[in-house]
Amino acid sequence: MNEMSVFEHSEFDGHEHVAFYQDKKSGLKAIIAVHNSNLGNALGGCRMWPYASDEEALRDVLRLSKGMTYKAAMAGLKQGGGKAVIIGNPRTEKTPEKMFAMGKFIDSLSGIYISAEDSGLTVDDLKLMGRQTAHVAGIHAKYHINSEPADGNPAPSTAYGVYVGLKTTVEHAMNSELKGVKVAIQGLGHVGIRLAKHLYKQGAKLYVSDIHPENIEKAVSEFSATAVSPEDIYDLDVDVFAPCAMGAILDAKNIAKLKVKVIAGAANNQLAKEEFGQLLADKGILYAPDYVLNAGGIIDIYHQSISSSDKGLRDHIEKISNTLLEIYHRAQSQGVATNIIANQIAEERFG
């Protein structure tokens, strides 16, 4: 058996605190990683996933918690980055006892990590954790974006941020309003469908793909979208590509196909490799760094924890535009890809 320390893990990379927890009674096995807390306590989702090995769980939590530091810094939050993973199948192995134990684990870290919802967990699961600790966030939605019900789902805020940022990116790259601009949206989930609505209202022309036909039908009937097969979404002769589904879709093959001027979408980790940001720049495509653009959700969760208002939340989300403009100006003047500049600015803020 290979045995070694976490400190030497290739993804450890500057982490402050990584904690392993086992609760024998409930069978919970979980890891919490706090990447950086220079700006404040670490906020990040807790996911439950049937990891093939504990090593895979560790790799995932380290990678994700680091990403949260950058995201929080770029969202202008006084928060650090962290993440939690529960090892197990959320469909067959999730029990209230495990959620209680997870709450106890979070509580033992005295607030240095604040948990939110992520893959495999629901707001109800977070509420079970919340019986053991005050350090869960995103379970008391208070403020409304576009008159949507405040039910704890941050998708309205995420979609609004992506919309605002996409609009700014189009203005910067094309010197154009959204009216008549052609946008291809990949994925019409909670965020993608709301983004479609925002863009439709501004007169954009939509092309949409999704693996669920009912989502396509909704966009076609309500937002006059054109349905596109998932294979064809990269080839379209459109202005904007908005990836709102899987990550790592910006690989060499897909980038070669793209004819767009702008990439601006909600999906996490869109670039298969960081160096593909330069490839996009070389093709004259303006790439809106995903973690800057999709920060509406984390901003929403932050505003749930402070005394704010609908307007306070909305104003904060709209600052995503200012951040993107700062990135685009610096990228232009230095001749460096936007994703690299975003990382640099984040590191200046939390470093």
Added chain:
Amino acid sequence: MNEMSVFEHSEFDGHEHVAFYQDKKSGLKAIIAVHNSNLGNALGGCRMWPYASDEEALRDVLRLSKGMTYKAAMAGLKQGGGKAVIIGNPRTEKTPEKMFAMGKFIDSLSGIYISAEDSGLTVDDLKLMGRQTAHVAGIHAKYHINSEPADGNPAPSTAYGVYVGLKTTVEHAMNSELKGVKVAIQGLGHVGIRLAKHLYKQGAKLYVSDIHPENIEKAVSEFSATAVSPEDIYDLDVDVFAPCAMGAILDAKNIAKLKVKVIAGAANNQLAKEEFGQLLADKGILYAPDYVLNAGGIIDIYHQSISSSDKGLRDHIEKISNTLLEIYHRAQSQGVATNIIANQIAEERFG
């Protein structure tokens, strides 16, 4: 590079919580392990050591924290077992900044781990940590054993516990008082020299070895001890062997040499392997399990954290005798070695 998770570590064995911490500014790298907290928050020493690898540090902290659970349970404390290690050379790499950062790490665990002094750290180092957290113990000595000054050094309590337990073991094995009994003491450090004094006052005849001549001289002149070379300490024709220096000295070779009826000393982890406990039983040697016998120090630290008295501390330490008698009776009736019975009783208490 080998990479894997802590959960699969061969020493993980039932641990609840293992946390890795890195503070870039001070250069601190440390691990805290909480083995079991069923009886209460985990108390255990923090040591600083130039581990050859992070893996070695992890192995050490996991092994030691588990031992603390057993020790606290057998000492009748409402406390669990934990341990902390700082990776680094205490002579050349110890700084106040690292101690502050360690205090912050301890504090982030919200009291589930309470730190005390261990190898490489002093009470002053603990006091530096104590500026960042309330969860350090053993820095406010309050109660006196045998009129010694309460300076935070738990050696008087440890030595008193070993003395009391040795006396009980001799009574049980030899049906004898200490007067005239021959005791070989290996190691005359803080604990060994105090044990020598207790035994001398009861009329025992002492044989002592130590690597420092000045310690030998003191025992010879003050307690009429006979000096023995370190190589000869196992061969003596005496009644009791009291190991008060290194661990793992009870190996097959040394056990074959021993002619004693009782082994009762302060050293940690005296048995090179658990199965050597049976080897001792087979030779008719009554072995006082080390972690039961040397619990005076942890009992002292516990009493510093509660409202107690000189008498309260003393009475608690003297209960080591009751615990040993419980072990000896059960070992006798079940025909099982005393070290195995001690583990069983501990597991019944904290399980």
